[in-house]
Amino acid sequence: MSVRVVAALTAGFLALAACSAEEPKQEQKAGTIRIFAQQNADQHLSNSPFTKHVQQKLGVTLTFETTTWDSAAAKEKRQISLASGDLPDVYMLIPWVDAFSPAELIRMGKQGVLVPLNDLIDKYAPNVKKTLESTPDFKRLATAPDGKIYGLPQWNDCFHCSYPSKFWMNSAWLKKLGLKQPTTPDELREVLKAFKAKDPNGNGKADEIPLSASTANPLLPYLMDAFVYDPQATGAYGSTLAVNAGKVQLQAVQPGWREGLRYIAGLYKDGLIDQAAFTQNGDALKAKGDKAGGSVVGSATVHHPAQLVTLGQKDGRDKDYDAVAPLTGPSGAQYATYILPSLPGASFVITSKASEATQIAAIKLLDYLFTDEGHVLGQVGEEGKDWAKAGPGDVALDESLKPSFKTLTQPEDAPKREGAWGPMAEYDNTKEFRNARVASTDIYDQAGYERRLFKATELYAGKEPKDQIFPIWHTKIAPEEAGELATLQTNIDNYVNQSSLQFVTGQKNIDDDSAWQAYLDGLNGLGLTRYLQIQQKAHDAL
Numbered sequence: 001m002s003v004r005v006v007a008a009l010t011a012g013f014l015a016l017a018a019c020s021a022e023e024p025k026q027e028q029k030a031g032t033i034r035i036f037a038q039q040n041a042d043q044h045l046s047n048s049p050f051t052k053h054v055q056q057k058l059g060v061t062l063t064f065e066t067t068t069w070d071s072a073a074a075k076e077k078r079q080i081s082l083a084s085g086d087l088p089d090v091y092m093l094i095p096w097v098d099a100f101s102p103a104e105l106i107r108m109g110k111q112g113v114l115v116p117l118n119d120l121i122d123k124y125a126p127n128v129k130k131t132l133e134s135t136p137d138f139k140r141l142a143t144a145p146d147g148k149i150y151g152l153p154q155w156n157d158c159f160h161c162s163y164p165s166k167f168w169m170n171s172a173w174l175k176k177l178g179l180k181q182p183t184t185p186d187e188l189r190e191v192l193k194a195f196k197a198k199d200p201n202g203n204g205k206a207d208e209i210p211l212s213a214s215t216a217n218p219l220l221p222y223l224m225d226a227f228v229y230d231p232q233a234t235g236a237y238g239s240t241l242a243v244n245a246g247k248v249q250l251q252a253v254q255p256g257w258r259e260g261l262r263y264i265a266g267l268y269k270d271g272l273i274d275q276a277a278f279t280q281n282g283d284a285l286k287a288k289g290d291k292a293g294g295s296v297v298g299s300a301t302v303h304h305p306a307q308l309v310t311l312g313q314k315d316g317r318d319k320d321y322d323a324v325a326p327l328t329g330p331s332g333a334q335y336a337t338y339i340l341p342s343l344p345g346a347s348f349v350i351t352s353k354a355s356e357a358t359q360i361a362a363i364k365l366l367d368y369l370f371t372d373e374g375h376v377l378g379q380v381g382e383e384g385k386d387w388a389k390a391g392p393g394d395v396a397l398d399e400s401l402k403p404s405f406k407t408l409t410q411p412e413d414a415p416k417r418e419g420a421w422g423p424m425a426e427y428d429n430t431k432e433f434r435n436a437r438v439a440s441t442d443i444y445d446q447a448g449y450e451r452r453l454f455k456a457t458e459l460y461a462g463k464e465p466k467d468q469i470f471p472i473w474h475t476k477i478a479p480e481e482a483g484e485l486a487t488l489q490t491n492i493d494n495y496v497n498q499s500s501l502q503f504v505t506g507q508k509n510i511d512d513d514s515a516w517q518a519y520l521d522g523l524n525g526l527g528l529t530r531y532l533q534i535q536q537k538a539h540d541a542l
Helices: 002-011 014-021 049-058 071-084 102-110 118-124 126-134 136-142 171-177 185-197 220-224 255-269 282-289 356-369 372-379 431-435 446-457 479-505 513-525 528-540
Strands: 032-038 061-067 090-092 168-170 241-244 247-250 321-323 348-350 387-389 405-407
Touching: 032 071, 032 356, 049 061, 049 356, 049 372, 061 071, 102 479, 118 126, 118 356, 126 136, 126 356, 168 171, 171 185, 185 255, 220 255, 247 528, 255 479, 321 446, 348 356, 356 372, 479 513, 479 528, 513 528
Parallel strands: 032 061, 032 090
Antiparallel strands: 090 348, 168 321, 241 247, 387 405
């Protein structure tokens, strides 16, 4: 892929032109594609150079109805959009923010809200078709049990994304206090107590937050993995399903789960966990990481440090955080949560609101993102401004690959300019494409950030218990059971999360056997037996 990237970047829009040349002459042209999309706080999709570029090439106007990257707010606005009846032509979402689940796709497909993409792909999207044919796992993710493709997910071979439940700790604080990174839950407790009591930021105030998190990056999985494997990683993979000797089970009812909650509740009771860790969004966490006057956050369970602190700060605090390997628990467990980085469901769908001409234009837009050129321009930005071709001395992220291109860091005093679509354009993001990108060998340099994440992930890779992983991303649920399962899963996951929070914060006593039994009874009352029966059937069919 890396060789094709360079070739495509110099060859022009041949794939798009070829696709356009195949259109019947009498075909009606689409004038406007109305897109529901998620944009970051510093983005304006309507002003993006890539938006203007695509409009010129496709001969259409793109308009955007936008929401934020905050998953809770994004989901709410997406649901309002669906319920309003005034549908956009296209939903173009970011997988880890609020992509459509497989159950949602099946339901909306059956209701006629979504347009099946099979025929559109066959006729107008040669690059998408080629990828589906050459990557069986991608086709598997995209195809509903009835054989229809109601929407397309992103294919993202992201090494560091496969292990999202990471733990980043302030190494400068460790050094000042003469401490080492913890390797066990007990050692972590002692480090956090030192962060709280010994003024590691040196400002004479008791303002240190030993450990924090956010709703976007939950606190439990990393800590729980020292007691029992916790497959919860993101909002997209919220279930605690696992496999034990071929039998599907819920981790949240296992003795190890209770032991993990007991440990985390102890940290919370001692004031070592930020009280807002379970309720604040990502922006609120980052505001604490960026607090003026010096660092106040000692550690956080974030996927990567830029979710805690803005990179490139003058005081260099963003360079102070290093990943901590999975902790080894009292029984010897040392697990890392693993997910397939390509999420099932769909980030791209076309609704029944779109005319036939608009459907064709929309699928061609998607198809362009499956070309190497469209991918780079859409994800990274403009050549010469946001990226440049690799040159002598450049080193690829995977040093065994030929480097393809490098991103360019803008000077601090450079005028603010609109960028590309970023993660909204990350289609066909293969391992070769990602890992052939140039990265600085200095992992604390902004240009070496991807290498920093790559190196950090090596601490977690291989520590996932492969025999316990329930591959929820590949299971197919029969259409007649999809609605029932969606309700069961929502109720059970919400109950587990709510109850876990109550046990951690002391609203329920984790040491009270009757309280624990009431929790288990509550799960049974929500249909846990039936839920596991449906999931077992899907697992057995793999």
